[in-house]
Amino acid sequence: MTRERLFLYDTTLRDGQQTQGVSFSTPEKIRISRALDQLGIDYIEGGWPGANPTDSAFFDAAPPTRATMTAFGMTKRTGRSAENDDVLAAVLNAGTNAVCIVGKTHDFHVETALGITLDENTENIAQSIAHITAQEREAIFDAEHFFDGYRANPAYALDAIRAAHDAGARWIVLCDTNGGALPTEIGRITSEVIAAGIPGERLGIHTHNDTESAVAGALAAVDAGARQVQGTLNGLGERCGNANLTTLIPTLLLKEPYAGRFETGITRDALAGLTQISRQLDDILNRIPMRQAPYVGASAFAHKAGLHASAILKDPATYEHIDPALVGNARVIPMSNQAGQSNLRRRLAEAGLEVARDDPALPRILERIKEREDQGYTYDSAQASFELLARDELGLLPAFFEVKRYKVTVERRKNKYDRMVSLSEAVVVVKVDGEKKLSVSESMDESGSDRGPVNALAKALAKDLGRYQGAVEDMHLVDFKVRITQGGTEAVTRVIIDSEDRQGRRWSTVGVSANIVDASFDALLDAINWKLVREGDAAQAQPA
Amino acid sequence: MTRERLFLYDTTLRDGQQTQGVSFSTPEKIRISRALDQLGIDYIEGGWPGANPTDSAFFDAAPPTRATMTAFGMTKRTGRSAENDDVLAAVLNAGTNAVCIVGKTHDFHVETALGITLDENTENIAQSIAHITAQEREAIFDAEHFFDGYRANPAYALDAIRAAHDAGARWIVLCDTNGGALPTEIGRITSEVIAAGIPGERLGIHTHNDTESAVAGALAAVDAGARQVQGTLNGLGERCGNANLTTLIPTLLLKEPYAGRFETGITRDALAGLTQISRQLDDILNRIPMRQAPYVGASAFAHKAGLHASAILKDPATYEHIDPALVGNARVIPMSNQAGQSNLRRRLAEAGLEVARDDPALPRILERIKEREDQGYTYDSAQASFELLARDELGLLPAFFEVKRYKVTVERRKNKYDRMVSLSEAVVVVKVDGEKKLSVSESMDESGSDRGPVNALAKALAKDLGRYQGAVEDMHLVDFKVRITQGGTEAVTRVIIDSEDRQGRRWSTVGVSANIVDASFDALLDAINWKLVREGDAAQAQPA
Secondary structure, X not given: OOOEEOEEEXXXXXXXXXXXXXXXXXXXXXXHHHHHHHHOOOEEEEEOOOOOHHHHHHHHHOOOOOOEEEEEEEOOOOOOOHHHOHHXXXXXXXXXXXXXXXXXXXXXXXXXXXXXXXHHHHHHHHHXXXXXXHOOOEEEEXXXXXXXXXXXXXXXXXXXXXXXXXXXXXXXXXXXXXXXOOHHHHHHHHHHHHHOOOOHHHEEEEOEOOOOOHHHHHHHHHHHOOOEEEEEHHHOOOOOOEOEHHHHHHHHHHOOOOOOOEEOOOOHHHHOOHHHHHHHHHHHHOOOOOOOOOOOOOOOOEOOOHHHHHHHHHOHHHOOOOOHHHHOXXXXXXXXXXXXXXXXXXXXXXXXXXXXXXXXXXXXXXXXHHHHHHHOOOOOOOHHHHHHHHHHXXXXXXXXXXXXXXXXXXXXXXXXXXXXXXXXXEXXXXXXXXXXXXXXXXXXXXXXXXXXXXXXXXXXXXXXXXHHHHHHOOXXXXXXXXXXXXEOOEEEEEEEEXXXXXXXOEEEEEEEEOXXXXXXXXXXXXXXXXXXXXXXXXXXXXXX | OOOEEOEEEXXXXXXXXXXXXXXXXXXXXXXXXXXXXXXXXXXXXXXXXXXXXXXXXXHHHOXXXXXXXXXXXXXXXXXXXXXXXXXXXXXXXXXXXXXXXXXXXXXXXXXXXXXXXXXXXXXXXXXXXXXXXXXXXXEEEEEEOHHHHHHHOHHHHXXXXXXXXXXXXXXXXXXXXXXXXXXXXXXXHHHHHHHOOOOHHHEEEEOEOOOOOHXXXXXXXXXXXXXXXXXXXXXXXXXXXXXXXXXXXXXXHHOOXXXXXXXXXXXXXXXXXHHHHHHHHHHHHOOOOOOOOOOXXXXXXXXXXXXXXXXXXXXXXXOOOOOHHHHOOOOEOOOOOHHHHHHHXXXXXXXXXXXXXXXXXXXXXXXXXXXXXXXXXXXXXXXXXXXXXHHHHHOOOOOOOEEEEEEEEEEEEEOOXXXXXXXXXXXXXXXXXXXXXXXXXXXXXXOOOEOOHHHHHHHHHOOOOHHHHXXXXXXXXXXXXXXXXXXXXXXEEEEEEEEEOOOOOEEEXXXXXXXXXXXXXXXXXXXXXXXXXXXXXXXXXOOO
16 A cells, blocks of 8 residues: 655744743744754754844754755735745745745735735735746745635635645645634545645645634544644644644654544654653743643653552553553553552552562552551652652661751851842751761852752751762752641641752652642652662661 | 533642652642632543542532533442442532443453453443432543554444443543544544434544644544533643643633634633632642643743734734634733833832833843742742832832841651751841841741741741731731742742732742742841831831
């Protein structure tokens, strides 16, 4: 069976940049285009040269790619020739192999937003496309508001795209610019366009997520025959975002009725790098990755329900629609008050604790987890605290050291320059091997900024732990999350701390108290104890 | 034209609780069920009574609702009668008007996960449903993995749901439990089920978002004839989440081909509260609202592209698929242009500050908001702090008092009974009318529990403010939210405090600092200053 070619067109660097709060630098655009090329995308839309300095600089510096680099712009304006339109000239001057220009196909927009006649608009489209192909570039036409336009005036919408088609556009992309068209309508109209004589091999689809249907809308157009799909990584884009390529790609490659049907530029190996590429983009943008993201999210293969978790242990196919490894993701079985014992044993095994099915500690551990969750603790996202609790119940937690007391002071007052400054100071008293040790630290960092009381406390706690000191020296706090929650009938503070060490280990611990400093202290204490458990020789501790 | 009735079924409190990191307390479940009822949802699935203490406690305390409160459980197990199944009994004991039980319809699951025969499973379904209806409850059957089951063995999948149907289930809900079925397949199979004799008026649809198509899948089932739609607020749920009711509701009420076609329990007025309900849920969960969320997200009607923003000023219909006010959301146009300033004037007017269109303070206020937002502040949810900032720029903020310094101590040590206890103490020094006043408070509440350093600080700050004391006596802190966010290049703590007074006023203030106590102090200070602005006679303050 010969497979049809399906083309993937990425607009992360152009429409993705319309996301509120997102603006790429030129080096960031270069990094992203390298990642897209590695993934095997066919077209990379790099930006609008001439519209802003970053986009122009990117095309000057763009790395060589296997993908077709594409510059974006708009059709020439009325009253001048394509040759004399400076906006269009700037787009062509970027020197890309392909040029995509957006134009109107909705009569209301031609008349309201542009204020020109319908014929003038059709003429602008035809001449602009002809001008691009005359320069031996591949011409792509983004038919703005196509579905709204077709609904309002199908004859004119078809005229407009036929103008682009007849002038030699390689692709006519049906754009649902407002994001308001539902998949059924997108499918029906795409079929009608093909029936009207524009072949599916020259049709693309560009959808937005304003009804949470961008992915389904793109698939509906593919079902109807369109053979180019536009989207962005992680669904970035104007308003609610564009069709999410991070979802569309695995669906088109792995799921029925698409699996094996199309030839694309994406290999199985590249697909297995998808999760990493998604996280890399978040990293560049300094955004917290969406846990619930399909295929690539940290929760995408997390099985929280007790019934699900126990079935997964028998056969992963029971509750997984694809094997997470195919997209470079992994299965997660979190702890929660929904969890059954099999889930618990699985989690313990992951922490290196093999516990027999009938071990009497199992119900005790579950009981303690339930109790603590009622107090406001959560162990889904605090795996290290979960392990310590289980070890304690199993008699596998040495008492490395004992905290006798601590005291933290936070002060704000005027300094000698009459400016208000804050400073925190922490004193921690621990007993290690029978010896009492007092440590004091303050919250000032190297730059002289106050980092707050929890920072001072963390430093004091890890300052002198006797023979364990070596084991904790290389750990540091990388994230700190606070939430006010319900513990019994009172509001309490839950603190989750992420720590890291030089060996690249990363672990999360939790503390709960009405007092935020106290909650933080308990999470810090768990972080240190977990690290000491992990350090082999340090584990020769004093008896509990 | 008579409109068909479409039923909305919410499972935020049950499947939504399967979201990683989410676990509701009983009071939170009560708040959410009130919000769902206000919205006009038909069924509220409250949880699984007997499976965990929170769910059992919720049904004991559940508020009266117009919506049908529904308890969730599973079909009876093999080898005992429905009457003698303790798990099923616990579900019925919750005393709800409707009971939803999940059962297998996929032969692979019956044999692999349950390890029973296909006939035993069908029998379990029939007897469980009959047992529920015999108690005069409305029986709902969640057909787990229905689409996978139908794909593998259509005859058995139909047998299984026919058993529920014939035993008197009001609803048979086709569940895409793994989230792997695409909308086209969901539509086709739903049609085939109806053709096989199960009427659409008794069919529901339950989809998951693992291919980012949960909403489109639910719509495909409605197109085919299903008349109950299950989902969750904000798309919470196992793995990638459930079908998002926050999206489905406006689509079903406002968009073609659905608008006006169905009768639902949701009024236009309730729909206009949708954005608020979505934010309220995030607030309860202390999750950052998703800006890109369809309909209700802060970016859903934000027009960043220059072309779009200028067309929007001519006619909003050019780039908006619905009027944002219909769902209680608002258009956002970048602050930099004219529209940004009119937006600001509207917000100032809401705070009782009428400012002329050409007031030179307007661009200064916008500039300061932008600067502070870069530092990590947010004024969306801290209206009182926004008003104070604006008043300051407008010269309308009296300097009521001056804070000279403060000091907070947090200590944990052994008490005389050799138990570890914590205590915080705060000293605040203010200057009022030229007079210096020292106040000290501790964190112990009436019951002898430590309420933490912020509590001590709040009490000390409001303890002696001279002639302003009368004005602040009746205010108290009702909520306290903490979030770690980005301020420039550093992680900082953002604290939002909600205060209330005896006249029923409620206001929110924000503080940001690397030091959590400092951030809290600034939010407390804003809370007091806002209250003093509101108290007429107190406003005769000393000059700035």
